[in-house]
Amino acid sequence: MAKLESNFKNMFLSLFTICLVVAALLAQVNKMTAKPIAEAKAMKLVNAIREVVPPFDNDPVAEAYKMPDGQGDSLTVYPAKKGDEIVGFAVNSSSNNGFGGNIQIIVGFDTENKIVNYSVLQHSETPGLGSKMTQWFKDTTKPNQSIIGRDLSSGPLKVSKDGGNVDAITASTITSRAFLEAVNKAYAVYKESDADSGAITKEEKGESK
Template structure:
């Protein structure tokens, strides 16, 4: 009996060790995967910054940055980064991280560049999980759709035209996909509204400051 119990005990111990090793390996793999995803997102953000910066600036927008919590405007309860480009001390562009939370397959993370006149310098998708072949043409590498925001403002087109064409707006939808471009158009519009409403606070905040905005963007009419 004691020998059998001893064998059972050793078996249980072996299973426990194997289980612990397996769990440790799984956790290590998850940590490595998360680190790789974060690194890919950082690299994507750096590539986008290189394109969206204004033509003339004399500071380092990577260090001249603040954090902003503005869920109704920027689409996330998390703090998102706003970088400032300056020329001779004057802010000439804001580069905002923004999230379209209503993508077809979840969050679409964006970088939106806005100049001092409230015009879009450009928009780039940093991360998304949209359906390949349908929603992924929002990526610049897969098509020019995202460049349709270049030079736009809240007055070009008019406020009620900041929609996809299917909803009576000025922006093209993608072939076979409306939800994805609708989400991106909405996120860019709210980013522009945020700059129009709070741009001075974003420009004046000390480097490293975290600002919180709990107010709401202007009401949007219903989509069709």
């Protein structure tokens, strides 16, 4: 009986030692990869911002701020500047109403209510169907489906099936609605950001509203 207990104790100590070594190795690997992963994520964001707004020379990420979206949440805004002049805003937006759940996008606006471009950051939509949103709404050769250059001051974007003037992705109306919902949320926040920046500019110049 004593021999059996001794074997059990040895097995337990061996397994415990192995677990400690594996945990230490995993912690070290995580420590080594955390920084490169964070840097890659930051670079992806910077590239997405550059893709969706006019050329800028500031650091939009460093100057980012949050604005309420009017629906109980807040979105991150990245102001793009040339010198001291605002040239556009990139707004990180999302919708939880996609066919596969959450859709995250970043939308760029100029200072005249128009969409410059967009980039899809994350989604779980069906490959070959809803996933087409990454390019579908930026095909300027098809003005009925492209949102590039659209002026949203005249009203929110809707798919044609809902009385709007944007052609939905074929067989992916749910995805299209969710995508446009995220774009409309981004525009609502952009309007507030643009109004605030205009007020600040006037104050800096000593002008009255």
